[in-house]
Amino acid sequence: MKRFEMPVFVINGFLESGKTSFIKNVIMQDQFSDFKRILLIQCEEGEILLEQSFLDEYSIFVETIEEEQLRPDYLKLLQKKHNPWAVIIEYNAMWKAIRLDETKLPDRWEIYQTITTADASTFEVYRNNMKSIAAEILKNVDMVLFNRCREDMNLSSYRRSAKALSSGVQVIFEHENGSIMPLAEQLPYDIQADFIQVEDDDFGIWYLDMMERPESYTGKTVSFTGRVARLKRSKDGFFAAGRMVMTCCADDLQFLGFVCQYEDAEFVNEGEWIHVKAKITFTYRPEYRREGPLLVVDEIKAVKAPLNECISL
Structure with missing residues (x-):
C-alpha cells in the first residue's frame, strides 16, 4: 500500500x-x-x-x-x-x-x-x-x-x-454467544450423483451453490428448465439459459443464468422456454469476467413456461 x-x-x-x-x-x-x-x-x-x-x-x-x-x-x-x-x-x-x-x-x-x-x-x-x-x-x-x-x-x-x-x-x-456458526446448504438434490435434475423451484439454490462450489459440479450432467437470453459478447454457438429471480422485491428482479454452448444455437430463440440437458464444465467466459460455468448442451427441447416464471430466494 x-x-x-x-x-x-x-x-x-x-x-x-x-x-x-x-x-x-x-x-x-x-x-x-x-x-x-x-x-x-x-x-x-x-x-x-x-x-x-x-x-x-x-x-x-x-x-x-x-x-x-x-x-x-x-x-x-x-x-x-x-x-x-x-x-x-x-x-x-x-x-x-x-x-x-x-x-x-x-x-x-x-x-x-x-x-x-x-x-x-x-x-x-x-x-x-x-x-x-x-x-x-x-x-x-x-x-x-x-x-x-x-x-x-x-x-x-x-x-x-x-x-x-x-x-x-x-x-x-x-x-448469540458470539461464536461462528457453520452452515451447510441443504440441497434439494444429491450433489454426489453424476446426473442432477433441477426442479423448477430449485433453480436459485442450484445456481448459487454451483457458482460458489464449482469443483462439486464439474463433469456432472444437469437437466433444468430455463429461458433463453442472447449474449452480446459471444460468437455463434452460445446463448444463456436461466430464470428471473426476485431477491428481495420486484425492483430487484434480475436474470440469473449460465452460458450454454450448442452447435445449433442459432435456432434457439430469445425468450423461449427450453428444457436443457448438458455437461457442466468451467472455463473463463467474458460474460462472467472470470472463470464460470459453461454448459455443453446434449439435448434441448421447447417447453411451456413454468407455473412460476419468477422465482424467489
Whole structure:
C-alpha cells in the first residue's frame, strides 16, 4: 500500500445491527495494527458507545456527521484535522440510497472493503417490510455478518439473498454467544450423483451453490428448465439459459443464468422456454469476467413456461 492512498473501510447496516461492536472487535484483534491513526466517521449514534480509553489506546478519532456533510470537501477537512492513516465509515442504512463507491470521495481516498452487519433476529422484518433498503445494504459488498443467530432461523434463505445480490460475498453467521456458526446448504438434490435434475423451484439454490462450489459440479450432467437470453459478447454457438429471480422485491428482479454452448444455437430463440440437458464444465467466459460455468448442451427441447416464471430466494 502506498502511503499517499487513504484506505477506506465502509461498515453498513441498520440501526442496532452491531456495527459499532463489530468495529471495536476488529480493532481489538489488531487487524488495523498497520494504521497508527484511524478516523472513524459515524453517520449515526449507535447503541454502543466507544470508551475514551479505547479510543486513546488505538489512536482513534471519532467524528459524527449529518447526511449533507457526506461530501468530498467536508471529508477533506476531517482528514486535515486528524491526519489519519485509515478511515472507517460507519454508514447509516436509512440515508438515501446512494452507493459510497459512486459518491465522489476526496482525492486518493480508496474503498478497500465494504461490510454489512445484520441482526438476524430482526432481518426478516426488514426484508419483508423495507425490501428495497434491505436489498440495498446487501448489494456490492465484500462481507455480510449476520449476528445474534439461532439454529431455528432460516439462515440459508438469508445467505441466498446475500449471495444473489453480491455473488462473491463472504457470508458469516455469528451465534448469540458470539461464536461462528457453520452452515451447510441443504440441497434439494444429491450433489454426489453424476446426473442432477433441477426442479423448477430449485433453480436459485442450484445456481448459487454451483457458482460458489464449482469443483462439486464439474463433469456432472444437469437437466433444468430455463429461458433463453442472447449474449452480446459471444460468437455463434452460445446463448444463456436461466430464470428471473426476485431477491428481495420486484425492483430487484434480475436474470440469473449460465452460458450454454450448442452447435445449433442459432435456432434457439430469445425468450423461449427450453428444457436443457448438458455437461457442466468451467472455463473463463467474458460474460462472467472470470472463470464460470459453461454448459455443453446434449439435448434441448421447447417447453411451456413454468407455473412460476419468477422465482424467489
